[in-house]
Amino acid sequence: MIYSISRKQAFDNFIPKNILGVYYFISSEENIIYIGKSKDVGKRIQQHIKNGRKRMIYEFKKIKILKLNTELEALLFESQEIKKFLPIFNRKLRKTKNTISIYENITKYGYKFFDLNHCSSSPILEFISKRKAINYIIKISKEFNLCYKINNIEKFKDACFNYHLKDCFGACINLEDVERYNKRFDYSLSKIFKIPNDCKIIFEDNPHKTFVKIKNNRVISFGVKNLSNHKINYPSLDELKIVKIFQKKFNSTTIKKNK
Structure with a gap:
C-alpha cells in the first residue's frame, strides 16, 4: 500500500500511525531527495521535521510512504531504492562519515x-x-x-x-x-x-517469514513468504551486511544451501 502525504499534512502530523515501511521525501520538482525506513514511519517523519536537516525540510513538497511487511524487507528495499534514485541527502549523510x-x-x-x-x-x-x-x-x-x-x-x-x-x-x-x-x-x-556463498536464509519474524537468497556473496532476491518477492537490481555488499546484522537479532533462522 502506498500513502501520499502533503507538506501540510506532514507538519500537522496527519500521518497514518504504526506503519512499517520505506518513505520518500520529494521536492517540488518531483525529485526524490531523501529515502528512509522505519518500523513506525509517522514517528520517524516527525523526528525529521523537528530535528532533521533544515535544507531538506525546507525543500520537500510531499512524502510518499510504501507499506511493507517486515523490518528486514524494509531495510533491503531501502538499500536498493537509495542505489536506484541516489537522493542528494542520503549521499550527503554518507560523506560526513570520518572512517x-x-x-x-x-x-x-x-x-x-x-x-x-x-x-x-x-x-x-x-x-x-x-x-x-x-x-x-x-x-x-x-x-x-x-x-x-x-x-x-x-x-x-x-x-x-x-x-x-x-x-x-x-x-x-x-x-x-x-x-x-x-x-x-x-x-x-x-x-x-559468516554467511555461506550460496544459500537461502529464512527469518522467522512472527507472523511472517522473511527470506533472503544469496549467490556468490551477493543477495540476489528477498521477500516475505506468500506476500512479496523483490529482485536485487543494484547488487553490492551492503545487502549482505544488513543480513549479517539481522542474523544477530534473530535466534529463529534457517539456512538452506543452494543446490
Missing part, C-alpha cells in the same frame, strides 16, 4: 582485491583508522593466501615477498589462475560475513 572503508576492487588482469577509501559507496567494513583497516587486510590475506602486493600491503615491482616464501601462488606476477584466486577471495568474504 576508512575497505571495499572490493579488481585489477586490470581480473584479480579481486581489498582496497581502501575514505568514502566508498559500498564498503565491506569500516574502521576508525587506516592502520586498523590495513591490519585487518593483512589478517585476511594471511588466512586465505591472498597476495599482499595485490592487496596493496606491499609495494614490489615484481613478485611479492611471500611468493619467494611459497606463501603466494604468483597472482602478483600473473602466474596464478584468476578464477582460482578469485574463488579464495570470495571465500574470504563469506568468512568475513
Whole structure:
C-alpha cells in the first residue's frame, strides 16, 4: 500500500500511525531527495521535521510512504531504492562519515582485491583508522593466501615477498589462475560475513517469514513468504551486511544451501 502525504499534512502530523515501511521525501520538482525506513514511519517523519536537516525540510513538497511487511524487507528495499534514485541527502549523510572503508576492487588482469577509501559507496567494513583497516587486510590475506602486493600491503615491482616464501601462488606476477584466486577471495568474504556463498536464509519474524537468497556473496532476491518477492537490481555488499546484522537479532533462522 502506498500513502501520499502533503507538506501540510506532514507538519500537522496527519500521518497514518504504526506503519512499517520505506518513505520518500520529494521536492517540488518531483525529485526524490531523501529515502528512509522505519518500523513506525509517522514517528520517524516527525523526528525529521523537528530535528532533521533544515535544507531538506525546507525543500520537500510531499512524502510518499510504501507499506511493507517486515523490518528486514524494509531495510533491503531501502538499500536498493537509495542505489536506484541516489537522493542528494542520503549521499550527503554518507560523506560526513570520518572512517576508512575497505571495499572490493579488481585489477586490470581480473584479480579481486581489498582496497581502501575514505568514502566508498559500498564498503565491506569500516574502521576508525587506516592502520586498523590495513591490519585487518593483512589478517585476511594471511588466512586465505591472498597476495599482499595485490592487496596493496606491499609495494614490489615484481613478485611479492611471500611468493619467494611459497606463501603466494604468483597472482602478483600473473602466474596464478584468476578464477582460482578469485574463488579464495570470495571465500574470504563469506568468512568475513559468516554467511555461506550460496544459500537461502529464512527469518522467522512472527507472523511472517522473511527470506533472503544469496549467490556468490551477493543477495540476489528477498521477500516475505506468500506476500512479496523483490529482485536485487543494484547488487553490492551492503545487502549482505544488513543480513549479517539481522542474523544477530534473530535466534529463529534457517539456512538452506543452494543446490
